[in-house]
Amino acid sequence: MFKLKEKNFIRTISPIVTVIMVAIVGVTIFQLINFPMPWMLGSLFGVLFTQLLWKLPMKWPVFMRNFGLLIVGTAIGQLFTFDILVSMQDTLLFMLFLNIVLSAFCLALAYALQKWAHIPLATALTASIPGGLSQLVVFAEEQEDIDVAVVTFFHVIRVLFVVGLIPIIVSLTGKVPEAIETGSTNILHNGFLILLGFILLPIGKKLKLPVPHFLTPVIIGLLLSLFKVEIAPMDSNLLHIAQLCIGAYIGLLLHPKSLRLPRRVLIGGISSAVLLLIITFFIAEGMVLLFEMDFATSYLSTAPGGMDQMGLIATALQADATQVTIFQLFRMLFIYIIILPLLKWRLLKR
Template identity: 30%
Template sequence: MRYLNLFLLFLSAIILSALLQWAGMVMPWLFGAMIATVVFYRMVTTHFHYPKWFGNLGLIIIGVEIGSTFTLETLADMAEDYITIIMLSLLIIGLSLLLAGFFMRMTGCTLETAVLASIPGALSQMIVMAEEEKRADLLLVTLTQMSRIVLVVIFVPLIASFTAGSNLTGTNEVASSLTSVATVDMLWMLLGIPAVIYIMTLMKFPVPYMIGPMLVVLAWNVVTDYTFSVDVSFMYAAQLFFGIRIGLQISTLVNQLNKRLILSMLIQNMLLIIGTLGLVMVFLLISEHDFTDLFLSAAPGGIGQIIIVAVEMGANIAMISSYHIFRIFFILLIVAPLINMLLRKNRKRRQHAHDGT
């Protein structure tokens, strides 16, 4: 019976996601799966088993997609503008961590929750880390990150549109889909992905099911320069798998949300967007970039949403993707491990204090 219920859950998630996509909602397959799962769990039945490997499969697909965006072209773009990329990325992450302290005081949440809720452009990564951190409030982390995506999609195009003009010359060259360019040589990626995931799991590296595939595909792109993009249908499936996983976790926590938390999330995210705008205005004084290009490059949202906005506005896609790819890799390979290490030390310190008492 639980497998029948699981099938019905998938069916309802697919139908709702398709409807949201038809309505033009951002990331419809992720949000549709999450909403359908919460409704199904709380109003239909809780008697079903959702295998953990479904969610992990979604992470693997997302990791492959992130890795596929890192090409020799984007690497060259980053090399030409590396000082601005590094400085702006560090300042935005620093601003986020500064606002984490403010967010912690507003909500009364733990340090773990505030930090994971505040890091921009890394929804999936921070949610997975929140799953692994016992003192983190998964609901608050997830909703804060999700609300930021919505606010970015609403306000970033509005802000950028005030100065958008004919000097925007970006182009959007989309790589061919994986299934259309697949070769026998790509079997090395299929073999490399589980191997790297296994090694990273042994090393207790954060989010191995996402970072492992990302590194393997990155290496493939750099070595072969034979790039591809993940098929849209695969990305829909990844969002569906991961969205159900998040929805199941949120469904048991949603009653904890109150007006104070909602207001705190809105204030924190708006301050981050306004702070990013201020940083961009400063960088405009020392760089020759267009405001729209630089603002979209710095905007605290996921690369998928920002690139969609950039395409609609005719902005410089290569530049914007370079900034966001660097920030993704910086967060995944440096910030996330550092946060993981600091939280682990914090746990040990609390344990020692508890043992001492």
């Protein structure tokens, strides 16, 4: 009986240990070649290529990713102040205009995909919306006329391209902001805030916050700043752990079986991700001129990635993580409050 339990434990833990080892090897290689964001990109690409090239049993529990999100949310929450929120009201109209433009572009992209890749319009629309991966896959599963496999592939490819390429693009442009001295860190203080975020997580879920593991500690940080509570900056080692946890999770998203889709669908998924990166690149350049912000902040604010992922990259690249989070949160709310209900209405009308 004991041996059976031991074998089951080894069988359960072995795929997780494999991911950790592969991720650490990836991080080490990326550090040696001075690659940007080695802890995130090294683990991401290490796990991704290992999964695609070798049939090793690999598994990454969701709670590991969620732990990483709690760390990132806590780090960004420490930066939030009420003054920052007030100052963002000047950009509300621009954020609305930006999301209307992106939605129009995605609509045109969906029609092109429908014609070229021979997929239903409802599937093409859901696949083209730059919203959260898990939320849009769940939305697709709830509709009868949508091909979930195609939607999943498009959003996984977009996440991989956005998270994998944006740090490289920003680094190649030489527009990475200079490191800012944030003061001394206190790992015990950090740990207490992360624990507080975890304890209050059920409230975030009850309020149906998008990405609650990320937004709950962000809101806690904002509330603490309102009460003038001094918060120590996040320890860099904790941020490295968060990057590895999230990087490994993203690296496992693209399963080999996802590549069995028709060739035109595969090309369409890659092309749509690249086109979204290009259009948001030029919008970001315009934002630099309009708002006098640094390029890293503007690109991460407009990029079609997840709010949590863009916030993590912002903290790593010394961009304005609070501004990035607000822009991405606005886009997410715009999609969930306006775009998805319109899409659902159109599907019901059919």
